[in-house]
Amino acid sequence: MYYQPSAQASTEPLQYHLYVPRPPYKRRLPPHIREPADFFLETDLHLNLLQKAEAMVQTVHDYSVPDTVSSYHSLHFLGVDEAMGSVLGQHVSQYRATSSDNGMSYLLLRLSGLILGPTQSLKLFQKFTRISAPGVINGYEAFTTQAFGDHSVVFVYDFYPVGQSFWMLPQLSISYMLNAKDESDLWLYICQVLAILRAVHKQKLAARVVSGSMILVDFQKRLRLNGLGIPDVLDPLSADSVQKAQADDFRALADLVFALVLKGLPRSDDDRNAALDSMKAVFSSELIKVVMALRGADEEPKLDDIVRLCGTRFIDVLEYQMNCTDAMERGLMTEVENDRLVRLLCKLNYLIQRPEFANDDNWSAQGTNYLIVLFHDYVFQQVDETGKPVIDLGHVLRCLNKLDVGVDESIMLVSRDERSCVIVTYAKIKELVDNAFNQLVRESAKVPLH
Template identity: 25%
Template sequence: MVPPSASTPANNPVSQTPSSGQVIQKETVGGTTYFYTDTTPAPLTGMVFPNYHIYPPTAPHVAYMQPKANAPSFFMADELRQELINRHLITMAQIDQADMPAVPTEVDSYHSLFPLEPLPPPNRIQKSSNFGYITSCYKAVNSKDDLPYCLRRIHGFRLVNTKCMVLVDMWKKIQHSNIVTLREVFTTKAFAEPSLVFAYDFHAGGETMMSRHFNDPNADAYFTKRKWGQHDGPLPRQHAGLLPESLIWAYIVQLSSALRTIHTAGLACRVMDPTKILITGKTRLRVNCVGVFDVLTFDNSQNNNPLALMAQYQQADLISLGKVVLALACNSLAGIQRENLQKAMELVTINYSSDLKNLILYLLTDQNRMRSVNDIMPMIGARFYTQLDAAQMRNDVIEEDLAKLDAGVPEKISLISRDEKSVLVVTYSDLKRCFENTFQELIAAANGQL
């Protein structure tokens, strides 16, 4: 008798324990042993399923969801269309090399550099007020993945000690929706002088909080000194230019969430400043230029412990967050100056809730103990759940639409071309069939069957 090979199935009935009374079949295929029973499982008592296939109706929490007032339901909103066009234009923009010969054609593995801000003149001596060095910013395409990135160049910086790369590696591991991710740091001489370059994710169309909210020179009128004999005017109200409190709380939730992630990783933000906070869309915040200070101000005497001063920097982050919130509440950077703090808090007391006032006071007041960003979470309170509820509601709608596509329901939807000149009314079933046919064509092409 010839024994079965490894690829030949072998059935060996094995008796189950007496309590079950079932016979388990044993089958070996390709060296793998499978166990199964011949008996059909007993049906569930009291439960009957239909003998046909049907898609259940939309869940009530989605079917009765109230759409926003004046929300476009057929055509794309003009504001959204313009925003998408601007993002595409910025992403695809290129420079005329003849007009900007100082911009190199290639830097390390990046090419197609495009300045995102006016370039400093060659003989400029004034340095950045934030970093203490002359800086410039470019959009560039990485030749390794053909994706656009943002390059922050530090002019004339020589990296002497590479111990700081430990901190850079820690920053590269942080992934957060409110933090611009740091991808790599490298030195180069492509700009005709030694330079240090930080490569970040590129968010097209983003603008700084400074340009969005603090660009009005008239906003500082309340804090400017008046001539002798003139009295202070009335405190400005929200209808006179102050930001709505709901927007300020939305910013607080995002910034505190970013700080919480950074501090949990053992790092410090150190760039909680309106000039380094990007706003994309209407209210989406992202903390930019993270990790720059950790490299520029690295202390060579702390080679053994580069994280020695992080606790001190984290305390400074909380104070910086308080200044940003106070500036937003006053709609003016003049409100965070020491001589204007009293008037700024009066403005907050009259126009906003006590919760916002207490949060600002807690962040700006020097405590006798080490504070944590988690301490302000109870102060945010229900405002966090407002942001979470809005996100969950969007997820419910998207999940429901994807479920309809997966099931191929006969419900009709409209497909509109980008120029809105062509409209096609189809069903989810039609879309599912198109996706399946396209996928099968891709499989056939990969297998060489086309």
């Protein structure tokens, strides 16, 4: 059985759903130049997805962690978050756990050694579970437990692996000096947090957790706010104080912007004024006006006024997000055929070399199903004229794609001893594979006689 490149050329065009061109996108290269992203999933996206998948299943056996907590099992200790603890005024431990109800992974924030007082109620947390926004890490439930050996309160949120704290941004490095090129990132961060606060404030609630340790920076500079609802359980607000807490949310956002200049949170108004003066020398007047409105030195900051000052900057952020979406779609188009080919490979391997077929005439060298065995060799056991194995992924993909569709293209299959050969179409092989697999399914469904 020899590998003949000329025989591999397609004699007719493949079906439309096999090699669909990917969606159009903005490119500045000449038409004859190809990029690696034209053939594979973008490296950064691929690596990010692999890291997330690994983090979702990573486990380290820890005897100090209980087997189950409420309806959650397979707890994996992620660490003690001192930065989050300083914001909440509690000792905070993080765990990844699997729900017994749906098998999904969740983040458990455990506040250890906490006994709720008469004015504190976990029912207050439920108001925040109704918030639905892209930048909000959804909360689901809160409960008390003694499974850890003490009185603890556990808050359950969606689990986003591999993300980093806002404090890990490169702009916060001591050696990094902000420049005009960073303004687009600042607008991106400000607009995202404003969108989060809009969703929270619409529910007549206050976030109260706008802090660098509570903001998760995900892939493509996506910001997500964690810990919503916990401050309201620890320190309930009266109806009259909600509006003031909402204004404090905006001031906290202004302090995050100042932190990028000061490399840390401002401790006084003098620090804020110094940061603002530094920003005036680098950034546009539009950004300065927005930061001043967030700070609310002269009047209480209001969302509508701040959004009005942002103006067309929201369009810039929208364009950035749409470009990210287009890049994701292009990546998906490179992978969309994988599940189809995997199913076909599984079907073939269910049929090849099954011991129960050893005495079946249909699978003998003279049987019709023997063509499936020869086709399997044709796809995976190619050798060249000198007998060396040929490893050609393109050949494998072409053959499997044609088999999946059943094109009316003929190929020559040769036995391993090269004493016999047969010319057959992909359509015929597809028919044989489907019939043999359906027979196998029927056999597996038979009820054994006792």
